[in-house]
Structures are given as structure tokens and as C-alpha cells.
Amino acid sequence: MPELRKDPVVGRWVIIATERARRPGNFVDQTTDGHDSNGDRCRFCHHEGLVVSMVSRPHHARTEGQPWDVAVIPFQTSFLQTNIEFKRTKHGLYDVMSGFGVHEVVIETPDHVANMADLDQAQIQVVIETYAQRIHALEKNSYFQFVMVFKNYGEIAGSRNIGHARSHIVATPVNPLHMKQKLRGTRDYYAAHKACIYCDLIQEELRQKSRIILETPHFLAVAPFAARFLFEIWILPKKHSCDFTTGIVGCEEDLAYVLKTLLVKFKEGLDDPAYNFYLQTAPFRRPDPDYKRWENLDKDFHWHIELMPRLTQIAGFEKGTGFYISDVPPESMAEYLREIEFK
Amino acid sequence: MPELRKDPVVGRWVIIATERARRPGNFVDQTTDGHDSNGDRCRFCHHEGLVVSMVSRPHHARTEGQPWDVAVIPFQTSFLQTNIEFKRTKHGLYDVMSGFGVHEVVIETPDHVANMADLDQAQIQVVIETYAQRIHALEKNSYFQFVMVFKNYGEIAGSRNIGHARSHIVATPVNPLHMKQKLRGTRDYYAAHKACIYCDLIQEELRQKSRIILETPHFLAVAPFAARFLFEIWILPKKHSCDFTTGIVGCEEDLAYVLKTLLVKFKEGLDDPAYNFYLQTAPFRRPDPDYKRWENLDKDFHWHIELMPRLTQIAGFEKGTGFYISDVPPESMAEYLREIEFK
Numbered sequence: 153m154p155e156l157r158k159d160p161v162v163g164r165w166v167i168i169a170t171e172r173a174r175r176p177g178n179f180v181d182q183t184t185d186g187h188d189s190n191g192d193r194c195r196f197c198h199h200e201g202l203v204v205s206m207v208s209r210p211h212h213a214r215t216e217g218q219p220w221d222v223a224v225i226p227f228q229t230s231f232l233q234t235n236i237e238f239k240r241t242k243h244g245l246y247d248v249m250s251g252f253g254v255h256e257v258v259i260e261t262p263d264h265v266a267n268m269a270d271l272d273q274a275q276i277q278v279v280i281e282t283y284a285q286r287i288h289a290l291e292k293n294s295y296f297q298f299v300m301v302f303k304n305y306g307e308i309a310g311s312r313n314i315g316h317a318r319s320h321i322v323a324t325p326v327n328p329l330h331m332k333q334k335l336r337g338t339r340d341y342y343a344a345h346k347a348c349i350y351c352d353l354i355q356e357e358l359r360q361k362s363r364i365i366l367e368t369p370h371f372l373a374v375a376p377f378a379a380r381f382l383f384e385i386w387i388l389p390k391k392h393s394c395d396f397t398t399g400i401v402g403c404e405e406d407l408a409y410v411l412k413t414l415l416v417k418f419k420e421g422l423d424d425p426a427y428n429f430y431l432q433t434a435p436f437r438r439p440d441p442d443y444k445r446w447e448n449l450d451k452d453f454h455w456h457i458e459l460m461p462r463l464t465q466i467a468g469f470e471k472g473t474g475f476y477i478s479d480v481p482p483e484s485m486a487e488y489l490r491e492i493e494f495k
Numbered sequence: 496m497p498e499l500r501k502d503p504v505v506g507r508w509v510i511i512a513t514e515r516a517r518r519p520g521n522f523v524d525q526t527t528d529g530h531d532s533n534g535d536r537c538r539f540c541h542h543e544g545l546v547v548s549m550v551s552r553p554h555h556a557r558t559e560g561q562p563w564d565v566a567v568i569p570f571q572t573s574f575l576q577t578n579i580e581f582k583r584t585k586h587g588l589y590d591v592m593s594g595f596g597v598h599e600v601v602i603e604t605p606d607h608v609a610n611m612a613d614l615d616q617a618q619i620q621v622v623i624e625t626y627a628q629r630i631h632a633l634e635k636n637s638y639f640q641f642v643m644v645f646k647n648y649g650e651i652a653g654s655r656n657i658g659h660a661r662s663h664i665v666a667t668p669v670n671p672l673h674m675k676q677k678l679r680g681t682r683d684y685y686a687a688h689k690a691c692i693y694c695d696l697i698q699e700e701l702r703q704k705s706r707i708i709l710e711t712p713h714f715l716a717v718a719p720f721a722a723r724f725l726f727e728i729w730i731l732p733k734k735h736s737c738d739f740t741t742g743i744v745g746c747e748e749d750l751a752y753v754l755k756t757l758l759v760k761f762k763e764g765l766d767d768p769a770y771n772f773y774l775q776t777a778p779f780r781r782p783d784p785d786y787k788r789w790e791n792l793d794k795d796f797h798w799h800i801e802l803m804p805r806l807t808q809i810a811g812f813e814k815g816t817g818f819y820i821s822d823v824p825p826e827s828m829a830e831y832l833r834e835i836e837f838k
Contacts, residue, residue, distance in 0.1 A: 157721040161680040161692055162673075166721040169822045231820055245699040246720045302815050310810030322812060329817035330505075333672075337504040349504055356588040377589045378500040378509040430815035458815070467653030469665060472645050472773035472801070474672035477510045477574055 154231045154251030156326060164329040167231045167251060196259045196316035199225055204256055205289075207282050209274060218262035221275065222282045227255035227320065238295050238325065252295060253324040258282055260317040267305060267424070268317050269415035277408035279319070283431065284397045284404075290323045291397075297435050298331060299323040306426025308462045327435050334432070335445055335453065342452035350454030351392050362483040365490055370403040371410045375482035375489070382464050382478065383422065383485050385414060387457040394453040396433035414489075418461055421492035425461035432456050497574045497594030499669060507672040510574045510594060539602045539659035542568055547599055548632075550625050552617060561605035564618065565625045570598035570663065581638050581668065595638060596667040601625055603660040610648060610767070611660050612758035620751035622662070626774065627740045627747075633666045634740075640778050641674060642666040649769025651805045670778050677775070678788055678796065685795035693797030694735050705826040708833055713746040714753045718825035718832070725807050725821065726765065726828050728757060730800040737796040739776035757832075761804055764835035768804040775799050 155168050206220035214221065232253030239250045260279045261271055268276065283301045290299050303319040304310040327335070341349035357363055357374045365385060366373040372388045387410055393399030400407065418425055433455040437446040470476050497512050549563035557564065575596030582593045603622045604614055611619065626644045633642050646662040647653040670678070684692035700706055700717045708728060709716040715731045730753055736742030743750065761768055776798045780789040813819050 159719070159721040160684070160696065162676040163680060164721065164723070165818055166723055167818070167820045168721070168824055170824045231822075243720075244703060245695055300812075300816060302811050304811035310808065310812070310814070320812065322816075324818070329676075331816065333505040333676075333817075337506060341503070352588060353503065360587060376502070377586075378502040378507065378511070380507070380509055428811040428815060430811075465653065468645050468647035468771040468773075469643075469653070469663065471653070472771060473643060473665075473674065474676075475508055475510070475667070479512045479574075481511055481513045 153236065154233075156249040156251060156253075156324070158247040158249075158326075160245055160247070162329065163332065165249075165324075165326045167253075169231065194264055194316050196257075196318055197262070197264050199223070199259065202226055205282065205286065207278055207285070209278050212274075214262070220262060222261070222278050223259045224256050224282060224286060224321075225259065227257050231255070232322070232324070234293070249325060253322065254290060254293075254296075256286065256321040258286070258301075258319045258321065260319065264315060265317050266315050267415070267419060268303070268319075268411070269419045271317065271412075273405075273408045273412045276412050277404050280400065280404050280407055280411075283319075283321070284400050286321050287433065288397050290321070291436050293323070294438060295325045296323045297325055297438055298327045299433065299436070300331075301431040303427075303429045305428070306462065309426035309428045311426075331432075331435065335435070335449075338452040338454070339445060339448070342448055348392055348452055348454050350388060350456060354388055354390060363486045365486050366410060366413060368406050368410055370406040373410060373414060375486040377482060379478055379482040379485065380476040381460045381462075382480055383418070383489065384458070384460040384482075385489075387411075387414075387459060389455065392454055394434035394450045394455060396431060396455040399455050414459060416494050417489050417492045420494045421489065422461055422463065425463055427459065427461040429457055429459040432458065496579065497576075499592035499594060499596075499667070501590040501592075501669075503588055503590070505672065506675065508592075508667075508669045510596075512574065537607055537659050539600075539661055540605070540607050542566070542602065545569055548625065548629065550621055550628070552621050555617075557605070563605060565604070565621050566602045567599050567625065567629060567664075568602065570600050574598070575665070575667070577636070592668065596665065597633060597636075597639075599629065599664040601629070601644075601662045601664060603662065607658060608660055609658050610758070610762060611646070611662075611754070612762045614660065614755075616748075616751045616755045619755050620747050623743065623747050623750055623754075626662075626664070627743050629664050630776065631740050633664070634779050636666070637781060638668045639666045640668055640781055641670045642776065642779070643674075644774040646770075646772045648771070649805065652769035652771045654769075674775070674778065678778070678792075681795040681797070682788060682791070685791055691735055691795055691797050693731055693799060697731055697733060706829045708829050709753060709756060711749050711753055713749040716753060716757060718829040720825060722821055722825040722828065723819040724803045724805075725823055726761070726832065727801070727803040727825075728832075730754075730757075730802060732798065735797055737777035737793045737798060739774060739798040742798050757802060759837050760832050760835045763837045764832065765804055765806065768806055770802065770804040772800055772802040775801065 155170050156165050157168050158165050203223055203225055205224040207222040209221045232251055232255050234254055236250055238252045241248050287299050290296055301319060301321050338349055354372055363375045370390055373385050376386050389399055418427060434449055434453045497510060499508050500511050501508050546566055546568055548567040550565040552564045575594055575598050577597055579593055581595045584591050603611060630642050633639055644662060644664050681692055697715055706718045713733055716728050719729050732742055761770060777792055777796045
């Protein structure tokens with residue numbers, strides 16, 4: 153049975169397989185994704201087994217034999233399960249939890265299309281609506297603290313089957329390290345300024361202008377002031393809401409336009425790069441022995457999306473320190489992305 | 496002039512080139528290391544220009560024309576410099592600092608040998624002594640808060656010139672995010688238990704035994720309980736000291752033995768993998784507007800080395816959350832490494 157183990161120094165949770173099944177010969181060249189891209193059958197075109205959710209676009213002419221536009225299936229992994237007992241224990245000095253959790257795959261299209269950039273805007277909108285619907289459903293399981301939607305496009309970004317557009321949803325009973333950092337940062341800023349830091353950031357970016365890539369009625373896409381990665385983008389909703397599922401209501405079409413535009417800019421202007429995006433929404437507020445901090449969360453946290461192409465290798469220094477080096481100023485990144493035109 | 500820019504949410508510092516010199520055509524396929532491995536002249540065999548430090552082994556028969564055993568040279572980068580004014584300013588909401596800092600390269604041998612594993616133990620000892628000597632020298636510059644020694648072996652680990660063994664020393668006026676996390680964790684543990692967490696960890700590992708890879712008079716090498724990476728190792732000095740330069744005194748030979756043994760185990764047992772190591776020593780205790788926290792640092796922090804081969808790709812989920820997945824239990828990693836025999 154897999155375990156969640158906590159690093160006692162920094163509080164980082166790690167999902168660890170505890171079966172001693174892997175033998176030395178398997179240690180090298182393993183994959184982390186679990187998807188096999190061999191064979192001519194794509195498992196997302198012809199998926200079998202359990203379907204969590206199927207969504208159809210209204211008035212959309214579908215190819216025969218394709219009963220859905222967006223489908224959600226369980227990810228084939230044994231690391232996170234809900235059909236096990238939720239248990240938290242101590243092993244000497246160490247904290248351990250059962251490998252309780254959910255990993256779902258959102259198949260973004262019934263067609264064998266690799267890049268979300270190639271879906272039409274209305275299809276992307278259905279994908280976004282599916283994210284909201286699934287997060288809403290997962291919140292009902294009272295063991296979950298954290299949910300994240302993310303996307304790996306291209307092998308460097310962590311995708312093994314590179315042929316079919318999909319995204320991932322993971323829900324866990326603990327908050328991962330990066331989320332705790334953000335929660336700490338937004339709380340401290342609110343304590344000092346009685347304001348949401350992301351709301352203040354949006355005002356600052358609108359004033360300074362140089363890092364804006366795209367502005368729409370509901371969103372601002374900027375190259376962050378301290379960008380870690382080449383062409384890293386933050387997509388910030390202008391309207392304050394800590395929670396994606398409520399904040400997105402009425403803005404689905406606009407976000408689909410923003411994602412489509414940025415992803416096409418990546419594809420056309422950066423030579424179809426691998427990329428990741430991460431949807432960051434507030435944790436579910438439950439009693440959490442690991443991390444108590446929900447006061448003012450609705451006021452100080454602000455949902456957003458981080459989007460980054462994977463153009464540069466992260467070197468040892470950056471991995472070891474969390475101290476990134478960018479040899480292009482974010483102002484130049486924004487200028488370059490702004491200027492990419494496409495048909 | 497490069498800048499240090501602070502992410503206002505999580506407090507991560509990023510080194511950013513502010514010259515708008517890079518043009519679109521340069522955006523793809525850039526390198527982050529700056530070392531060119533082309534050409535038949537290795538720049539570490541035949542380095543020219545400034546040498547920061549040269550160390551010779553006593554009674555060591557050197558090849559003619561090689562006046563040193565270990566040499567330290569400046570890293571050819573424009574990101575960190577000391578011949579500029581140290582300045583910290585605000586840019587609206589944002590914190591900015593001049594790109595003040597040092598990056599040095601420790602050439603570990605005059606011979607064209609790639610892997611530290613292939614140096615003899617006495618040579619590794621001189622490298623370790625050189626680390627201590629340089630950290631000691633850099634501490635004299637009162638602007639520096641942080642120093643780290645690290646090593647990238649192999650292209651995946653971030654090394655571009657893969658032919659000549661070397662390590663890196665970076666000193667900066669700010670503490671990077673990972674160090675702040677550790678400082679917070681060790682402080683909180685000390686506040687709760689009136690003990691150093693690493694000292695307690697050593698006792699716990701000696702009790703549980705299953706994750707010990709190597710024990711010597713002065714060191715314990717373990718697979719950490721919540722290992723992020725396949726065959727991640729922590730090298731922990733048994734004697735408490737927050738500071739490497741004082742803690743290492745009298746243990747240099749033993750640490751050289753530990754490093755040599757582990758690196759040969761990697762080479763022989765894991766098919767010569769790429770790897771990184773990071774020497775984590777306490778920050779220099781100066782007035783620091785960014786992070787005040789030096790009370791009890793000598794009692795609660797404990798210097799150590801993190802060593803990890805780069806056998807697995809980090810996928811999008813792990814990059815986005817800091818939530819790692821390991822499909823091999825650390826107990827199996829330790830067992831496998833313990834059992835690797837070599838001549």
C-alpha cells in the first residue's frame with residue numbers, strides 16, 4: 153500500500169510506494185508518468201473501463217461513435233486510492249499517512265489531437281467547465297484538503313503519451329509544499345497590508361504595463377516580475393476570489409480565449425514547445441492537523457493559473473537552492489509574446 | 496546589470512539579466528551552464544586568467560607542468576559580480592537588489608577526469624578542505640548571507656562540459672527559498688523539542704536501521720524517510736555543528752571516504768548516473784532585512800550534504816506542487832546501495 157510520508161524538516165509530503173517490488177534492474181530508465189506511448193492504439197481515443205464523467209457540447213456535431221466531447225477517467229496508478237482506509241500515524245519521529253487520494257485524467261477531445269492549442273475555443277471552454285465540475289465534486293469528499301488541475305504537454309514537461317490532449321486532476325488529504333508557501337505568503341501580506349497580494353499585484357502590473365502579455369475583460373496575463381522560467385506566465389482573474397469554482401462563473405468563455413491565445417502564441421512563436429500549466433485554487437477548508445490556517449483565506453488567497461513552456465534545463469544550482477536564474481528579463485518575454493501574431 | 500528580484504508571494508529570489516540583449520532567435524535551445532564542451536581544449540585542464548586559489552597535496556607526485564592539485568577559478572558568468580555597488584531598492588510593490596554575488600568553480604583535479612568517483616580518496620580530501628577554505632574566505636565579505644557548494648555531474652544534472660571534474664561555490668546576499676524552508680523547519684522543531692532535528696533524526700535512523708547506507712566514525716549516510724528522488728542520500732555528521740567550516744575539522748578524511756564510497760557505489764551499481772550534491776551549511780549571521788532569524792541557529796541547524804543521482808524525470812505534477820512521487824521505498828534504496836560491492 154502506498155504511503156504519504158512527510159519530510160520532518162521542511163514539511164514536504166512525498167508519495168512513496170512501499171512494496172519492495174522493484175528490483176535493481178528496474179531502477180534505471182523508469183518512467184514516472186505510467187503512460188505507454190507504444191502501440192498504434194491511443195488509450196485516450198479508445199479508453200476502456202470506468203468513466204468518471206462525460207461532457208457534451210450543446211449543438212456540437214460530433215463524429216459518429218464519439219458520445220462525448222470531454223471525458224474524465226481515473227489515472228492508472230496505484231499511488232493514490234480512495235478505496236482504502238484513511239489513516240494517519242507516527243513512525244518514530246516521522247509522520248505517515250495512507251496513500252489516500254484521487255488522480256483523474258481529463259481527455260480534452262475525442263479526436264487524436266495533441267496540443268490544447270489546436271482545440272477550438274468552445275472546446276477549451278468545455279474543458280474549463282469540466283475542471284470546475286470535477287473540483288466541485290471532489291470537494292464533497294471531506295478527507296481532501298487540496299486539489300490541483302495541471303497539464304503536461306510534451307515529453308520534457310512530463311508527458312509520456314504525447315499524442316492526445318489531456319490534463320490531470322489530483323486531490324490529496326494534505327497540502328503540498330508549494331501551496332503552503334503561497335498560503336504563508338498571502339497570509340503574511342494580508343496581515344501587513346489588509347489586502348490581497350494578487351489584487352495589489354494586478355494594480356501594480358497595470359501601472360507598470362511592461363510585463364502585460366494580454367488583458368481581457370476578466371483576466372490579466374503577465375510575465376511575473378521574478379519569473380523563474382523563460383516565458384513563464386501568470387493568468388490572474390481581475391475579480392477577487394480565492395476559489396476557482398466560484399470565481400470562474402461567467403468568465404469561462406474569456407478564460408478559454410486567454411488560454412487559446414497564449415497557447416497558440418507558444419506554438420507559433422516558440423516552435424511548439426513542451427509546457428505545463430497549474431491551476432491554483434484555495435485548499436478546501438477542513439480540520440487539518442498538518443496545517444491550520446484558514447482565517448481570512450477567502451480574503452487573502454486569489455485563484456490563478458501558472459503557465460510555463462519548458463525551454464530551459466534547470467541546473468543543479470536551481471534544483472538545490474530554489475534560486476532561479478533567468479537570462480531574459482520578463483519585460484522582454486512579455487514584449488516578445490505580445491508581438492506574436494497569428495491567423 | 497543583472498538583478499536579484501524577489502517573488503512577492505513566496506519570497507523566492509531570482510537572478511535576472513536585465514539587458515534586453517537576447518533576441519527571439521536565441522530563445523530556444525539556450526544553455527544554462529555557460530560551458531562549451533566543444534573543441535579539444537578542455538578549459539579546466541588549460542584554464543587561463545584569474546585563479547582564486549590553488550592547493551597542493553603534500554608529498555604528492557604531480558605530473559610536470561601541473562603546479563596544483565585543486566584550483567579555484569571564477570565562473571564565467573555575468574549574473575553575479577562583486578565589483579558592483581551593493582544596492583537594495585523597491586520597484587513599486589517589488590524588491591530588487593543588484594546582482595551582487597560570487598560564483599567560483601573548484602577544479603578538482605589537474606587531470607582530465609570526469610567523475611569525482613575516479614579521484615583517489617586523498618584527492619577528494621583536498622577538495623573538501625578547499626571547500627572549507629573558500630567558505631571561510633567568502634564569509635569575510637560582510638554582504639554575503641548565504642554560501643553553497645554544489646556539484647553537477649553529467650548533462651542531466653546540469654553540466655555542459657562533462658569531461659572534467661569540478662564543483663561550484665556560490666555566495667549571495669540573500670537566502671534562497673530552500674534554505675529559508677530548512678531554517679524555518681529547524682527553528683520550529685527546536686522551539687517545540689529543545690533539540691536539533693538532525694541530531695534526533697540521526698538517533699531515529701540508528702534505531703530504525705533500515706535506511707542506513709553507510710556508517711563511519713563521524714558520519715551517517717541514509718536514504719531519507721521521505722526521499723524525493725531515487726537513491727537520494729543525506730550525509731549527516733554525527734557531531735552537532737551548524738557550520739561546515741568548523742564541523743569538518745578533524746573529519747575531512749572520513750568525509751572523503753564517505754563521498755568516495757557512495758560515488759563509486761553510484762558508478763558501479765547504477766551505471767554511472769548523472770548526480771548532484773549540495774553542501775548545506777548555516778547562513779552567515781548578518782543583519783538581513785529579508786529574513787531575520789539567527790537566534791539559536793548554532794543549536795538548531797546542522798550542516799549536511801544532500802546527494803542524489805538523476806535517474807528519474809520530474810513530471811509536471813511534482814514541479815507544480817513540490818509533492819514528489821517515489822515508486823521505490825527508501826528502505827529498498829538503502830538495501831540496494833548497501834549491498835553494492837566494488838574492488
